Amino acid sequence: MPLDLSRYLKERCDLIDRRLETALPAADEFPYSLHRSMRYSTFAGGKRIRPILLLAASEAVGGDVSAALPAACAMEMIHTYSLIHDDLPAMDNDDYRRGKPTNHKVFGEAVAILAGDALLTQAFILLSSPVFVASFPPGRIFGVINEMAAAAGSRGMVGGQIVDMESEGKQDLDLPTVQFIHTHKTGALIKAAIKCGALLAGADARQVEALNRYGEAVGLAFQIYDDILDIEGTTAEIGKDAGSDQARGKATYPAVIGLKESRRRAAELLDMALEAIADFDVQAEPLREIARYVLSRKS
Amino acid sequence: MPLDLSRYLKERCDLIDRRLETALPAADEFPYSLHRSMRYSTFAGGKRIRPILLLAASEAVGGDVSAALPAACAMEMIHTYSLIHDDLPAMDNDDYRRGKPTNHKVFGEAVAILAGDALLTQAFILLSSPVFVASFPPGRIFGVINEMAAAAGSRGMVGGQIVDMESEGKQDLDLPTVQFIHTHKTGALIKAAIKCGALLAGADARQVEALNRYGEAVGLAFQIYDDILDIEGTTAEIGKDAGSDQARGKATYPAVIGLKESRRRAAELLDMALEAIADFDVQAEPLREIARYVLSRKS
Numbered sequence: 001m002p003l004d005l006s007r008y009l010k011e012r013c014d015l016i017d018r019r020l021e022t023a024l025p026a027a028d029e030f031p032y033s034l035h036r037s038m039r040y041s042t043f044a045g046g047k048r049i050r051p052i053l054l055l056a057a058s059e060a061v062g063g064d065v066s067a068a069l070p071a072a073c074a075m076e077m078i079h080t081y082s083l084i085h086d087d088l089p090a091m092d093n094d095d096y097r098r099g100k101p102t103n104h105k106v107f108g109e110a111v112a113i114l115a116g117d118a119l120l121t122q123a124f125i126l127l128s129s130p131v132f133v134a135s136f137p138p139g140r141i142f143g144v145i146n147e148m149a150a151a152a153g154s155r156g157m158v159g160g161q162i163v164d165m166e167s168e169g170k171q172d173l174d175l176p177t178v179q180f181i182h183t184h185k186t187g188a189l190i191k192a193a194i195k196c197g198a199l200l201a202g203a204d205a206r207q208v209e210a211l212n213r214y215g216e217a218v219g220l221a222f223q224i225y226d227d228i229l230d231i232e233g234t235t236a237e238i239g240k241d242a243g244s245d246q247a248r249g250k251a252t253y254p255a256v257i258g259l260k261e262s263r264r265r266a267a268e269l270l271d272m273a274l275e276a277i278a279d280f281d282v283q284a285e286p287l288r289e290i291a292r293y294v295l296s297r298k299s
Numbered sequence: 300m301p302l303d304l305s306r307y308l309k310e311r312c313d314l315i316d317r318r319l320e321t322a323l324p325a326a327d328e329f330p331y332s333l334h335r336s337m338r339y340s341t342f343a344g345g346k347r348i349r350p351i352l353l354l355a356a357s358e359a360v361g362g363d364v365s366a367a368l369p370a371a372c373a374m375e376m377i378h379t380y381s382l383i384h385d386d387l388p389a390m391d392n393d394d395y396r397r398g399k400p401t402n403h404k405v406f407g408e409a410v411a412i413l414a415g416d417a418l419l420t421q422a423f424i425l426l427s428s429p430v431f432v433a434s435f436p437p438g439r440i441f442g443v444i445n446e447m448a449a450a451a452g453s454r455g456m457v458g459g460q461i462v463d464m465e466s467e468g469k470q471d472l473d474l475p476t477v478q479f480i481h482t483h484k485t486g487a488l489i490k491a492a493i494k495c496g497a498l499l500a501g502a503d504a505r506q507v508e509a510l511n512r513y514g515e516a517v518g519l520a521f522q523i524y525d526d527i528l529d530i531e532g533t534t535a536e537i538g539k540d541a542g543s544d545q546a547r548g549k550a551t552y553p554a555v556i557g558l559k560e561s562r563r564r565a566a567e568l569l570d571m572a573l574e575a576i577a578d579f580d581v582q583a584e585p586l587r588e589i590a591r592y593v594l595s596r597k598s
Binding site for chain 1: 324329330332333334337380384387389390407408409410412413415416417419420421423424426427428429432437440441444445448449451452453454457458460461462464465
C-alpha cells in the first residue's frame with residue numbers, strides 16, 4: 001500500500017504540535033508577553049518539515065518515534081527562533097511571515113529578540129530534560145545536542161544568515177557564495193535533523209553516512225526550490241510577497257544561474273537524495289516521499 | 300596562609316581566557332565579522348565572576364578545576380551573549396560597556412544580534428563536546444546542561460530581562476518586582492554557576508543545598524551592590540555612565556528601598572552566603588573571599 005503522504009504529514013504535525021504545547025511555558029505563565037511571544041511564532045502555522053524529517057530518519061532505521069519527539073520539538077524551537085530573529089528590522093525587516101504579522105510587529109522588537117533567545121535556550125532545556133535523557137544511551141544524547149548546536153551556530157545556520165545579510169544587494173554574486181548561504185542558513189539544520197534522528201535510533205556508520213548524503217541533498221534542494229517559489233509562487237500561496245527576494249537583491253540560485261538551471265539542479269539533488277537511501281527498506285518510504293514533496297510543494 | 304584573592308582571581312581569569320581563546324572560532328575564520336564580533340565582546344575585559352564562581356564551587360567540594368573549565372567557559376559565553384543583546388538599541392540602547400563601544404556600535408545591529416545568538420549556541424557546543432563529556436559521569440553533564448539552560452531561559456535570565464525592560468520608567472515599582480528582576484536577570488546565572496560547579500564535582504545533596512543557598516545570596520547581593528555602585532561609583536570606575544540607571548528609571552533596590560536599606564540588605568546577604576558554607580573546609584576559602592569581594596569592589 002503506497003504511503004498517504006498528506007495524511008502522514010498531518011499526523012506527524014499533530015504529534016509534534018501536541019508535544020510543543022507542553023514543552024513551552026503556558027501563555028498565562030509570567031512573564032506573559034515573553035511566553036505569549038514564544039508561543040505565537042511556534043504556533044504560527046509552520047509545516048514542521050525539520051522535526052518531521054528527524055522522526056522519519058529515526059523511523060527509517062527502526063527507531064522509536066515517540067521517544068525521539070523531544071529532539072524533534074527542540075529542532076522546531078531552534079528553527080522558530082531563527083525565523084523571529086531573521087525577520088527583525090535590523091535583519092530582513094519582514095512584516096509578514098506565513099501570512100501573519102511577524103513577531104516583532106505584534107510584540108515589539110525587544111520582546112521578539114528575547115523570545116528568540118528563550119526559544120533557542122528552551123531547545124537545550126528539552127534536550128537535557130530527565131525524561132528525554134532517560135530514553136536513550138547517554139552517548140546518543142550528547143551526539144544529538146552537539147550536532148544540533150553545531151548546525152545552529154556560527155559554523156552553521158547563524159554563519160549562513162550573516163553571509164546572506166552581507167550579500168544583500170551585492171552585484172556579481174558567485175555560485176559558491178550562494179551555495180555557502182544555502183548549505184549553512186537552511187541546509188545545516190535540515191541535515192542535522194536527519195542526522196539526529198539517525199543517531200537517536202542507533203544507526204550504524206553506513207546508515208548515518210547514507211542519511212547524511214540524503215540530508216545534504218534534501219537541504220539544498222529545499223532552499224533552491226524556495227528560491228524558485230519566490231519567483232513563481234503567488235503571494236497568497238507563499239504567505240509573503242512573491243518576488244521579495246528579487247526586489248531585495250537576495251542571493252538566490254535563480255539570480256545566479258537562472259531559473260531553468262536552478263530547476264535542473266533541484267531535480268538532480270532529489271535524485272541524489274533518493275539514491276543515497278536506495279537500499280533502505282520500506283521504513284524509509286516517508287523519507288522518500290518527503291523528498292519528492294519538497295520539490296512539488298506550493299509554499 | 301590567607302588567600303591572596305587578587306592573585307587568585309587573576310590566575311583563574313587567565314585560565315578561563317586561555318580556554319575561551321580556543322573554544323571560540325578564530326577571528327580569521329569565515330564569516331569574519333561574526334567571529335570577530337563574538338570575540339570582541341568575549342574579550343572586552345569581563346571580570347569572569349561567573350566562571351570563577353563555577354570553578355571555586357567545584358573546588359570547594361574537591362572537584363577537578365581543569366576538567367570543569369569548559370563549563371566555566373560556557374557560562375561566560377552565555378553571560379556575554381546576554382550583555383550583547385541587552386545593549387541593543389531595541390533593549391537598553393547602550394553605547395558603552397566597560398568603557399568600550401558596545402558590540403552593535405562596532406559591528407552593527409544585525410551582526411550583534413547574530414553574535415549573541417552564536418555565543419549562546421557555542422555554549423552548548425562546548426557543553427556537549429567529546430572532551431568535556433568524557434571527563435564526567437553522563438548524569439552530571441546532563442545536570443549541568445539542564446541547569447545552565449534553565450537559568451538562561453524564559454524562567455531565568457531572559458524572564459528577568461523582559462520584566463526589567465517592561466518596568467523601565469514605571470512609577471511605584473514594588474520590591475517584589477525589583478526582586479524578581481534581580482533574582483532572574485542576574486541571580487539565576489550566578490546561582491547556576493555555583494550549582495554547576497558543585498554538580499560536576501559530584502557534591503552530595505547537603506553540599507548542593509548549602510552551595511545553592513550561598514549562590515542565591517551572592518547572586519542577589521551582587522546585583523544590589525551593582526545598583527549601589529551605579530549611584531556611588533564614578534563613570535571611570537564602572538565603565539558606563541554613573542547614575543544611568545536612575546536617569547532611565549530602572550528598577551533598582553536603592554530606588555525602591557533607599558540607599559541605606561540597600562546597603563543593609565547586601566550586608567545581610569553576605570552574612571547569609573558565608574553562613575551557608577560555614578562548615579565547608581579550607582577548600583571553600585575562595586568562595587568566602589569572593590563573596591566578600593563582591594561587596595567591596597569598585598566596578
